[in-house]
Amino acid sequence: MTAVARPTTPPPVRSSRTRLRDWSDLHRSTTIIVAMVIVAITMYILPLFPPLTFIQGAGTWYDAFANAGVFVLLAMGLNVVIGMAGLLDLGYAAFFAIGAYTYAYSNSPYSHLDLPFFPMLVVGAFVAAVFGILLGAPTLRLRGDYLAIMTLGFGEIVPIVFLNLDQYTEGTNGIGGIYRPEPLAFTIPFTDFKVFDLGPFSAISPFNYFVVMLGIVTVTMILLYRLQDSRIGRAWNAIREDELAAAANGINTVTTKLLAFALGATTSGLAGVFNASKLTIVSPDQFLFTVSFTVLAMVILGGMGNIWGVAVGAFVVYMIQVVILKNINTVLESIGFPAFTIPGIDLHVDLAKVPFVEFQFLLYGVALVLMMLLRPEGLFPSQRRRQELHIAEEYDDGLGETTDISAVLAEAPAPERDPSSFDLSDDLKSDDLG
């Protein structure tokens, strides 16, 4: 990167907002912890009061939050693969399944094992990572679209294998009666004093799962942010932009891509272990392509490459799916929404009887297409991703009508960022593309 002359004097007036942002850029992990504590408190308090209590009880809300956390984890993991490294992984649910079955084998009457939950989180993630490497090592040499179809096939056959090997996996019924995690309570040594005593995990007190999930999401988020800002994260960005150029600059593209793939699988495996311990049953039909597709839609909606954006996107999409789509019929019915007839074509419409839940994948499909056409950077875009998506559009819009890229770049707002961080737009500006 050639040196670009920057004004050395800081801008004289700095708003508190700017200062907060600068501070959070410097202390990212602390910021995440503080933010997650605020989120946790909000999520703890909100369901206790109207209007949320009208929809469902507080316990059901915590349960939904914990389930949403599974998808937040999945989306953050897939974001590493798609958003950071630019690899399209369509078989993401396979690693979810592998994590879940790992926990099922280690903690169920089926295998007569009862291993502790928290170490198993790591083990399940590790097993998923191993499978990620096994799938990725031969296939990541292929070009992007072949990788997509390979992962699609992998995602398709993993449930088939779990289904067909019924002497080891109980087939369609799946492995049931998985043990729940041991209580969180932590006894202070040499005393009887217990801290963090939330009682046992059970179906009727989903609050524990909610707390554990918040912990997992926080840790994962901190790790992913640190990775994103590290050398590896910059290598992923470089590969996503131009694999050839990245390789020419000394990045081992296969290893780096494999790392992204394995990390995505790891996160997915974590989510799988948690999900298995929460549902207490795993069966092949929990891991069909629709799961991979849902997570993909979450990542695209949230904004590829932006970790918190993806997390928020996943949470919102899941809550829409679970709360709004499921309850819309009940709500419409209870407020007595009238059925009406559209005159002319004589179409009788009764919204209270429309099965909105069946429409969810249709909605995801429409959302995916519209997002790609209108706002490919997602609802909460990362700055870098937005620039590159729009520059690529304007740089070569049709044959023979090439816009001067330097003009486009000059118009693009200069990103305010720490000068030591890897800044791609500077590369473009100073290099010979103009």
Next chain:
Amino acid sequence: MTAHASPAQPSRPYGRAVRYTFAAAAAIVGYCLILWRVLVIGGALTAGSTIPDAFVQGFTRFDGVAGAFLPQSIQQTVNALSIGSIYALIALGYTMVYGIIELINFAHGDIFMVGAFTSVIFLGGIFGQNGSVENIPFLIFLLAGALIFTMPLIGLLNVAIERLVYRPLRNAPRLAPLITAIGVSFILQNVALVIAGSGDRSAPQIFPLGWQLKFGGASISVLSIFIFSLSMVLMLSLQAFVTRTRLGRAMRATAQDREAAALMGVDMNQTIALTFLLGGMLAAAAGVVWGLRFGYVRQDLGFNSGLKAFTSAVLGGIGNITGAVLGGFVIGFIENFSSSIGQSRWSEFLVFMILTLVLIFKPSGLFGQATGDRA
């Protein structure tokens, strides 16, 4: 091994088509023979022989019951050819689109599914058929009508999808059209789900299943022969179109180098639309024969068939029309083989393993030429 290899390739006495035909014929005969022996072993096992004994019989018995397995394996082969031709028809759409704009059109399998539904609407809805039609002229009328009704409709649907969602993304980053294609696939699937509901919907099998050619204990259904011949006619017409006509030449030129073709005056948008039209029409034909052969349609039909058809296209070398057809037949044989030894639930696994192995060891496909950038 000589120290100085001659640069000139040895001249081949036959053209590519002749060589492929011979290879395919040899493969079919070989497959018949292998399947014959497998069936003998299977029969011996069912009759209670021990495993080593069954294998000995597999290599030594050619009499009596074992002899009757030969016609049966011919019957299986015809079945495999008819399934394979359905996959081949779908695979052509994948391979042509990939050849021209290097996009894996994930929605293509669902285009096929919509074609199958449209054919059901034509035969069952418009003409009210729900069983076999013995009256030959009427049967021909119905079949031709279904094809003529479905093919342009689905072709135009495919063109419309291209125009609305793929064309605006033609110069976007690679990931964008791929993700869009997945979105389109889900839209088609779920529109079908909302309209037709989940689960199997019966499709009118107007072609009489009772028409069988019987010989030596085997019965070969005329339907399978019809499906195979229809697909061969369609594929040969496609081949003729691509190699003989001006538009076909434009397609080939675009596939080779889009910019250069545009500079030579080829209308890019028209050519790409034409490719989608042809791909959609072939998928629609596959949809029509699917209904005739299997007697059901379902909204998620396109997903699995699409994956298998894509594997066929990769197997034959993506972008290569002849290769896609041969790949389709190979997949048909594999599927039929796995069901004839009673393991049809593993057929998807097998197909996926083949896809993996081909992509790892010979990404240019079995019949394709290495084109550097293609894989």
